[in-house]
Amino acid sequence: KQEVTQIPAALSVPEGENLVLNCSFTDSAIYNLQWFRQDPGKGLTSLLLIQSSQREQTSGRLNASLDKSSGRSTLYIAASQPGDSATYLCAVNLNTGNQFYFGTGTSLTVIP
Amino acid sequence: DTGVSQNPRHKITKRGQNVTFRCDPISEHNRLYWYRQTLGQGPEFLTYFQNEAQLEKSRLLSDRFSAERPKGSFSTLEIQRTEQGDSAMYLCASSSPGTGDYGYTFGSGTRLTVV
Numbered sequence: 001k002q003e004v005t006q007i008p009a010a011l012s013v014p015e016g017e018n019l020v021l022n023c024s025f026t027d028s029a030i031y032n033l034q035w036f037r038q039d040p041g042k043g044l045t046s047l048l049l050i051q052s053s054q055r056e057q058t059s060g061r062l063n064a065s066l067d068k069s070s071g072r073s074t075l076y077i078a079a080s081q082p083g084d085s086a087t088y089l090c091a092v093n094l095n096t097g098n099q100f101y102f103g104t105g106t107s108l109t110v111i112p
Numbered sequence: 113d114t115g116v117s118q119n120p121r122h123k124i125t126k127r128g129q130n131v132t133f134r135c136d137p138i139s140e141h142n143r144l145y146w147y148r149q150t151l152g153q154g155p156e157f158l159t160y161f162q163n164e165a166q167l168e169k170s171r172l173l174s175d176r177f178s179a180e181r182p183k184g185s186f187s188t189l190e191i192q193r194t195e196q197g198d199s200a201m202y203l204c205a206s207s208s209p210g211t212g213d214y215g216y217t218f219g220s221g222t223r224l225t226v227v
Contacts (some may be wrong), residue, residue: 004154006179032216043118043220045156045201089154092217098168099145100216 002027004105006090013080014111021075021106023090028071034100035064035075036089044089048075080110116219118204124225131220132190137206144187146179147203148172150167155203157164159189194226 003026023033033079036044048057048064049107050073056065063076077084087107091100117136130180136195137144142163158177160168163184173179181187191198203222205216211218 032215036218041201041223044216044218046217049215090152096162097155098156098160102156104152105156111127 002030002092002101004090004101004103006088006093006106008106009104010107010109012109012111014038015080015082017080017109017110018076018078019080021088021090023039023073023075023103025071025073025092025094025101029094030067030068031090031093033064033073033090035062035073036091038087038088038089039060043103047088062091062098077108080108082110082112084108085110116204116206116217118202118219118222120222121220122223124172124227125142127194128182128197129194130192131194132188132222133202133204133224134186134188135204135219136186137204138208138217141206141208141217142211144181144186145205145207146187146189147205149201149203149221150156180191189192191224194224198225199224199226 005024007022023054034049035047038044050057050066061078086107089105091102093100119134144161146158149155157170158173159179161181164181176192179189201221203221205218
């Protein structure tokens with residue numbers, strides 16, 4: 001079974017700071033990896049999807065990298081804003097779309 | 113297309129009652145997934161449909177849980193004889209192999225509280 005770990009569990013930073021969220025997974029034979037954002041009591045919003053053949057994906061201030069061989073992914077957030085405060089979840093897919101395995105998330109607070 | 117729609121948004125029920133949730137996926141997505149999320153945890157896989165066929169079920173899906181996807185469109189998740197341990201957020205997602213990436217789009221979820 002795929003185990004997904006996210007470190008740190010919680011993070012508090014001042015506005016404007018750059019930050020890195022970490023995700024590790026035990027089975028490197030993944031099909032793809034997806035980062036999500038979840039606001040309290042809400043559903044999940046997709047941020048970035050990385051295929052196993054890719055090394056990184058970028059969207060605005062977000063950059064996600066993937067090192068399949070070491071079982072790691074990072075989500076880099078540049079120039080953080082209070083609106084970035086949310087829980088960030090990493091999920092990996094072993095097969096072609098059967099199910100994602102999720103980490104427990106990193107709760108981010110950006111202080112104005 | 114307005115994305116994945118889930119109804120109701122919230123449901124409070126007494127222990128022992130049956131509840132049913134509905135999910136309308138993105139119209140061109142043929143794959144539909146149900147997940148359950150408890151407080152402080154990541155979502156856990158429950159079941160998956162490709163068109164109308166239920167192809168995989170988690171061991172979390174006890175005999176009290178049943179999911180259907182008639183005609184490969186919307187899906188329903190029913191919980192019979194609810195227990196307090198069923199209190200959670202139930203999330204639906206859809207995807208399409210047509211894009212080649214199998215990325216998920218999630219709905220807003222149905223929060224179930226069993227009292």
